[in-house]
Amino acid sequence: MDTLNFLLENLDQLVALTLEHLMLVSIAVGLAIVTGVPIGIAITQNQRAADIVLYIASVIITIPSIALFGLMIPVLSLIGQGIGYLPAIIAVLLYSQLPIIRNTYTAINNVDPALREAARGIGMTPLQRLRMVEIPLAVPIIMAGVRTAVVMNIGVMAIAAYIGAGGLGTYIQRGISQTDPRQLIIGAMAVSVLAIAADYGLLWVQKKFTPKGMKVAG
Amino acid sequence: MIKLDNLTKIFDTSEGPVTAADHISMEVPSGEICVLLGPSGCGKTTTLKMINRIIPATSGTVFINGEDTSAMDTVDLRRSIGYVIQQIGLFPNMTIEENISVVPRLLGWQPERYKARASELLDMVALDPSTFLKRYPNELSGGQQQRIWVIRALAADPPVMLMDEPFGAIDPINREVIQDEFLKMQAELNKTILFVSHDIDEAVKMADKIAIFRAGKLEQYASPDTILAHPANEFVAGFVGSDRTLKRLQLVRAGQVMGARPTFVQPQQSLSEALVIMERNEHRSITLVNSQHEPIGIISRDVAWNHQGLCGEHYEGLHGIAQQHDDLRTVVAQMFTADSSWLPVVDDQGRLVGDITQRGITHHLGATYRTQG
Numbered sequence: 001m002d003t004l005n006f007l008l009e010n011l012d013q014l015v016a017l018t019l020e021h022l023m024l025v026s027i028a029v030g031l032a033i034v035t036g037v038p039i040g041i042a043i044t045q046n047q048r049a050a051d052i053v054l055y056i057a058s059v060i061i062t063i064p065s066i067a068l069f070g071l072m073i074p075v076l077s078l079i080g081q082g083i084g085y086l087p088a089i090i091a092v093l094l095y096s097q098l099p100i101i102r103n104t105y106t107a108i109n110n111v112d113p114a115l116r117e118a119a120r121g122i123g124m125t126p127l128q129r130l131r132m133v134e135i136p137l138a139v140p141i142i143m144a145g146v147r148t149a150v151v152m153n154i155g156v157m158a159i160a161a162y163i164g165a166g167g168l169g170t171y172i173q174r175g176i177s178q179t180d181p182r183q184l185i186i187g188a189m190a191v192s193v194l195a196i197a198a199d200y201g202l203l204w205v206q207k208k209f210t211p212k213g214m215k216v217a218g
Numbered sequence: 219m220i221k222l223d224n225l226t227k228i229f230d231t232s233e234g235p236v237t238a239a240d241h242i243s244m245e246v247p248s249g250e251i252c253v254l255l256g257p258s259g260c261g262k263t264t265t266l267k268m269i270n271r272i273i274p275a276t277s278g279t280v281f282i283n284g285e286d287t288s289a290m291d292t293v294d295l296r297r298s299i300g301y302v303i304q305q306i307g308l309f310p311n312m313t314i315e316e317n318i319s320v321v322p323r324l325l326g327w328q329p330e331r332y333k334a335r336a337s338e339l340l341d342m343v344a345l346d347p348s349t350f351l352k353r354y355p356n357e358l359s360g361g362q363q364q365r366i367w368v369i370r371a372l373a374a375d376p377p378v379m380l381m382d383e384p385f386g387a388i389d390p391i392n393r394e395v396i397q398d399e400f401l402k403m404q405a406e407l408n409k410t411i412l413f414v415s416h417d418i419d420e421a422v423k424m425a426d427k428i429a430i431f432r433a434g435k436l437e438q439y440a441s442p443d444t445i446l447a448h449p450a451n452e453f454v455a456g457f458v459g460s461d462r463t464l465k466r467l468q469l470v471r472a473g474q475v476m477g478a479r480p481t482f483v484q485p486q487q488s489l490s491e492a493l494v495i496m497e498r499n500e501h502r503s504i505t506l507v508n509s510q511h512e513p514i515g516i517i518s519r520d521v522a523w524n525h526q527g528l529c530g531e532h533y534e535g536l537h538g539i540a541q542q543h544d545d546l547r548t549v550v551a552q553m554f555t556a557d558s559s560w561l562p563v564v565d566d567q568g569r570l571v572g573d574i575t576q577r578g579i580t581h582h583l584g585a586t587y588r589t590q591g
Binding site: 112114115117118119120121122123124125128132133136137211212213214 | 304
């Protein structure tokens with residue numbers, strides 16, 4: 001009951017923090033798409049580069065977020081951004097690389113060799129092949145990678161409250177430090193609900209972006 | 219015209235260099251279908267793919283209509299050649315219209331022009347444009363997809379087409395239908411076509427010339443009838459099969475072998491007249507035709523001998539009937555089914571124009587061996 005009351009009294013704040021949380025994740029994952037997709041495409045050209053890049057991205061994802069924030073504080077302090085939005089966004093950007101790069105790489109590599117040969121044989125340049133055939137066919141799998149990145153990083157972003165990035169983690173952090181179960185529960189629930197909602201929302205987007213001819217088959 | 223001059227491909231593999239195509243020289247005249255035939259790994263596909271540089275040649279030259287293609291830009295070269303591959307190469311993310319018009323779009327045609335072209339091509343293979351233009355490949359049956367992918371290669375009207383086992387993935391019934399459609403199309407379009415196959419029957423059916431490959435070498439390049447009747451060596455003979463003479467049956471039409479002055483009787487003639495005609499020609503039976511000159515039955519010598527009356531009262535049903543443009547395989551199959559040594563031959567209107575006998579067929583097939591000594 002207490003929790004519910006607290007929720008109703010602080011609804012405005014909850015909404016504001018949710019939006020802030022969502023915005024931070026969106027910016028970070030947005031940047032991750034802009035960087036990860038081209039990297040994923042580029043490494044299809046070179047097996048060795050692909051191995052190295054995927055290895056690095058895998059290593060990054062194993063670093064605990066709290067440690068990553070700690071590592072960034074001295075570095076980013078040099079430009080006066082040791083805590084706050086910037087390290088939070090950088091952390092999420094880094095964590096998002098693996099699912100996005102790996103899915104892009106896999107999707108492009110898995111385009112049916114017969115289709116690739118057909119595209120070459122009818123006289124498409126490599127760029128036309130990417131634009132007209134390979135990327136459209138890869139979109140569903142790339143979007144699946146984006147979904148993984150978003151859901152995972154909604155959780156990571158909650159921890160970023162400890163370095164003052166704001167977002168829903170603020171409730172969790174306060175709930176722990178003030179031993180206030182109301183805030184702890186609301187924060188945790190809100191993060192979970194947001195993750196689930198984002199997953200479904202992106203699933204819808206993924207279906208929208210899937211070329212129509214690839215859906216009918218089922 | 220496609221001319222290959224000493225085209226050679228050597229692959230560097232971990233076990234050393236492998237010669238996939240060894241100084242292949244041949245010339246396909248304009249408007250002909252040349253089938254490259256051989257067992258797998260014989261170099262036929264490699265040779266085909268060197269023409270549009272999907273596989274770069276180690277040495278040698280390809281001429282198209284007299285022009286040395288090595289001076290041409292790869293992308294331009296490919297856009298000027300229709301290319302049909304073994305697997306269904308339709309792009310699943312594009313509609314049928316987009317698929318058909320992909321090369322014209324690459325070539326920078328105006329939308330009205332390539333859209334009109336897509337409809338025209340669909341009409342040509344009897345697929346209704348209003349139904350199919352906006353569909354996606356996976357909404358079509360395999361046979362329909364096959365037709366689309368053949369017409370896609372024709373979209374920009376290239377003079378030359380390369381086809382790599384284009385009908386290999388279709389079930390036998392549909393394959394026959396599509397082969398027939400394709401030949402009909404080719405009769406109008408007169409493309410110069412190189413066609414890879416491993417199926418001797420397909421080659422005999424489609425080809426003006428057959429090139430037989432083994433281990434990267436061109437073993438024999440000749441017309442289907444020459445290959446079947448006079449294989450150049452043991453390998454070719456073995457590859458085309460011990461029943462190669464039977465395969466030649468496909469190459470000959472009933473009209474070419476039939477006796478053009480058939481004997482016949484009409485219903486109002488008497489059986490004794492029929493008997494006279496049969497005895498004069500040493501026939502065991504005779505065709506009965508109606509007033510439109512269409513065969514309606516036969517009268518056997520036994521019946522004519524043992525009965526009195528008119529032909530119209532004593533005939534039995536036809537054992538079979540051959541169309542003038544049926545190939546001999548169809549005709550012989552009918553003869554065997556009916557246990558008959560001859561069949562009446564009719565024209566497109568169903569009128570009797572000749573008769574064809576087993577003797578006539580064996581004589582025709584044997585002619586080439588006699589002249590060669």
